[in-house]
Amino acid sequence: MASIFTNGSIWAILGAVCAVLFAGMGSAKGIQLVGKAGSGVLSEAPETFGRVLILQALPGTQGIYGLLVAFLILFSNGDVFSFSLPLEKGFAYFLAALPIAVVGYFSAVHQGTVAAAAMGIVAKRPEESMKGVISAGLVETYAVLALLISVLAIFNI
Numbered sequence: 001m002a003s004i005f006t007n008g009s010i011w012a013i014l015g016a017v018c019a020v021l022f023a024g025m026g027s028a029k030g031i032q033l034v035g036k037a038g039s040g041v042l043s044e045a046p047e048t049f050g051r052v053l054i055l056q057a058l059p060g061t062q063g064i065y066g067l068l069v070a071f072l073i074l075f076s077n078g079d080v081f082s083f084s085l086p087l088e089k090g091f092a093y094f095l096a097a098l099p100i101a102v103v104g105y106f107s108a109v110h111q112g113t114v115a116a117a118a119m120g121i122v123a124k125r126p127e128e129s130m131k132g133v134i135s136a137g138l139v140e141t142y143a144v145l146a147l148l149i150s151v152l153a154i155f156n157i
Contacts, residue, residue, distance in 0.1 A: 008090025009083040015097030016070035019150070023066025023104030030059025030112025037116035041123045051122045051129040055115040058136050062100075062108035065147040069100045072154045089157060096153035103146030111139040 004010050038052040073093045079085040080093075118132025 006087055007083055008085035008087045009080050011090035012073055012080050012085055012093035015094035016073040018101040019066040019069040019097040022101040024063040026105035026108030027060045027063030030108040031056055033112035034059060034115040037119040041119050045123065048122050048126050051126055054133055055118055055136060058115050059108040059112040061140065062104040062143045065100050065143055066104050069097055069150045072151065073097060076154055092157045093154065096150050096157065099146040100150040104143055107139055107143040111136050114139055
């Protein structure tokens with residue numbers, strides 16, 4: 001009996017799982033970091049809820065990017081769920097998922113750290129809060145680049 005790791009479909013599914021798992025974990029951690037900081041701001045200035053919410057939502061995008069890559073992998077080739085995908089192709093899908101899995105995790109956590117620090121702007125000068133959004137958004141650039149590489153790789157398999 002052949003090992004399950006010689007089945008390309010297993011590698012493709014593993015890549016999809018990694019994209020969702022790691023990017024999602026990073027998003028959850030980033031959102032948690034911002035949520036903790038935002039709760040303190042809201043306890044003193046509840047009228048800043050909208051500004052706090054924008055900052056808190058930012059690290060969640062990496063999880064969405066991971067989900068998008070997983071969908072592309074799982075539905076770009078009908079052979080994935082038939083478990084007849086060649087090993088080379090399945091392993092290529094796995095490798096294509098790694099940029100968003102790894103960069104998605106780290107960028108979400110770091111974006112959460114920047115957004116949490118930006119809560120100081122919301123607390124002291126709410127009218128300047130977009131400066132904090134822009135600072136946190138700069139971290140997003142690397143998640144978008146990783147998403148682009150993952151998507152391009154998937155489309156070229």
